[in-house]
Amino acid sequence: MVKIIRRPAVAGSFYEGTEKALKRQIESCYTHPLGPGKVPYLSSKRKGNILGLVSPHAGYMYSGPVAAWGFYEVVQEEVPEVVVILGPNHHGYGAPVAIMEEGMWETPLGGIKIDEELAKKIRAACSLIEPDESAHKMEHSLEVQLPFLQYSYGESFKLIPICMMQQDQGVSQKVGEALAEVLKGKNSLIIASTDLTHYEPREFAEREDKKVLEAILSRDPQRLAKVVFKRSVSMCGPGPVMAMLTATSLLGGKKARLLKYATSGDITGDYNAVVGYSSVCIEK
Numbered sequence: 001m002v003k004i005i006r007r008p009a010v011a012g013s014f015y016e017g018t019e020k021a022l023k024r025q026i027e028s029c030y031t032h033p034l035g036p037g038k039v040p041y042l043s044s045k046r047k048g049n050i051l052g053l054v055s056p057h058a059g060y061m062y063s064g065p066v067a068a069w070g071f072y073e074v075v076q077e078e079v080p081e082v083v084v085i086l087g088p089n090h091h092g093y094g095a096p097v098a099i100m101e102e103g104m105w106e107t108p109l110g111g112i113k114i115d116e117e118l119a120k121k122i123r124a125a126c127s128l129i130e131p132d133e134s135a136h137k138m139e140h141s142l143e144v145q146l147p148f149l150q151y152s153y154g155e156s157f158k159l160i161p162i163c164m165m166q167q168d169q170g171v172s173q174k175v176g177e178a179l180a181e182v183l184k185g186k187n188s189l190i191i192a193s194t195d196l197t198h199y200e201p202r203e204f205a206e207r208e209d210k211k212v213l214e215a216i217l218s219r220d221p222q223r224l225a226k227v228v229f230k231r232s233v234s235m236c237g238p239g240p241v242m243a244m245l246t247a248t249s250l251l252g253g254k255k256a257r258l259l260k261y262a263t264s265g266d267i268t269g270d271y272n273a274v275v276g277y278s279s280v281c282i283e284k
Contacts (some may be wrong), residue, residue: 004103004133006161010140011108014059015147019108026151029064034262036068040075042152047077049284052190052248054216054241056277057087057141062264063195063277069259070191070279071148080189082115082158083149084179086240087141087193089165094135096166097175099123101131105159107143109150115158118182122160126178128171135163141193141237167239169225175239176221176246183251192244194237196276202265208233209261209276216280217256221245248282255283 016022030039053070056063074080089098101119104111123129136142142161149157162175179190196212197205212233215224221242228238245253259281263274 005111006100006103006105006133006136008107008143009138010143014140014144017108022108022147023151025060025064026148029060029068030072032065034266035065036072040072040152042075043077043079046079046187048187050074050078050189050281051251051253051284052192052244052282054192054194054244054278054280055145056195056279057144057193058195058264058275058277060144062267062275066260066262066277066279067148070281073259073281074189075152078189079153080157081187082118082160084160084162084183084188084190085142085145085193086162086164086191086243087139088167088237088240089135089139089163090141090236091138092165093138094163095130095132097129097171098132098135098163099129100133100136100161105146105161107147107150109147110155112146112150112155112157112159115160119160121182122178125181126174128174129162129178135165136161139163145191145193164239164243169221169242172239172242173221173246176243177250179243179247180250183247190244190247192237192240194235194241196235196278198234198236198275199273200234202263202271202274205263205274205276209278213258213261213278216241216245217258219245219249219253219256219282245282252284253282257281257283
């Protein structure tokens, strides 16, 4: 029996709060003019080519169509057995790098069990990672990735959630190295949850985000750190992305593809203060 259940924190706000409405919302993200255009068919093969994703985490009404591009690619190509989701800590609760090692995460689409064996191995492989449920309790950046996965995969995969308040390059590299060590030979997917520039005019946001995306597409965490920190880009999840890039490189990643970039202004029509969103996949 599962003792620890992480209840949804943003169901009914960031995304619909009932199963039926949420499924409809996810379908509308796929078919939205800014989305890939259709709902993906579930792959029957475990190709293992897609190792990682960069995925946004705003409310589905804002970033859902952009997020749909990444999940569209994965669902059509992969059937992962374990999904690691790395997200920034927006609320300041808990350990600097916090993992949940046991239990289950719930959304309106059901429950996903944590891969307790691998989670404990990851924590053991990196002393910076601490078991801490409190960091995850209110955090939305990991939670909003789950319904897209559940829509297509149901309960067939297991979860490893890692929340990063500390996001410098050194910490991110060590987290990524631990992930690669433990996930080697596993059928896994690593999702780095981040939004890009926050609340700037569209022209400024697009210029800064272009530099960030060029760094991500180079698959060079050091270059990404240089761009984000020297230019003071208001990207909220550079640490998760650097950790994902480190891990996927060690796991055989050779190519990065930008699937979609858009801003909140493309949804709302207000371009005075936008947030940037992107979907990127890392492949062998």
